[in-house]
Amino acid sequence: MPRVQLPAVTPKRKAWNKGRIIGQKRPLFPKQxxxxxxxxxxxxxxxxxxxxxxxxxxxxxxCDLVKLTVTDLVKGDRVRERVLVIQSKTKKPVQFELTENTRDSVLLWVKSPEMFACQFMFPSRFHDRPHISTRQYGRLVRDWVTSIGLEPSAYGTHSLRRTKAAEIYRKTGNLRAVQLLLGHTKVDSTVRYLGVELEDALSIAEGIDI
Structure with a gap:
């Protein structure tokens, strides 16, 4: 009886994203x-x-946050209220504000013994690195959100980037302002980044009478 050659069966690999939450990471709410x-x-x-x-x-x-230097944020013995940096991705400048609460924490940190003679705001504890890595920053973010009972896979470093921008958009509906604050070259990028839906746009439009 001739032997029947069966087709080879390739074992199925477990999908890399099985059980993970993928896509845009959620912004934090003010209470969080x-x-x-x-x-x-x-x-x-x-x-x-x-x-x-x-x-x-x-x-x-x-990538831009971890590279901030002391002189980016501090001039003399005062913390700047507004800061301008060049973005690594776009090579374009972007400005941001530092609130009073943030300025207080910056000043306490730069005056601490750990910051003696440090060039970067967030120096690495490893001698071969001048500042913390984006990977280390990501691990810290996961620790922070986990500490208040949030699901770490739903949040990431972009959650912190989106948090204030999302709140500004929620309160004002001003996409152009958010675009400038995020340093996006196109407003379309801001729309996608914030996850703006048609329903959101219509709700904003309904509140404006001309």
């Missing part, structure tokens, strides 16, 4: 921001508190 901030203050983590506050205010990508 304050919950994380309070935990960092109580734990006496001045570096992490400063990093968190600056991340929320600056709306910077992680």
């Amino acid at each position: 921001v304050w919950a994380i901030r309070a935990r960092l203050e109580l734990a006496s983590y001045p570096r992490d508190l400063t990093l968190f506050n600056v991340a929320i205010d600056s709306k910077l990508r992680g």
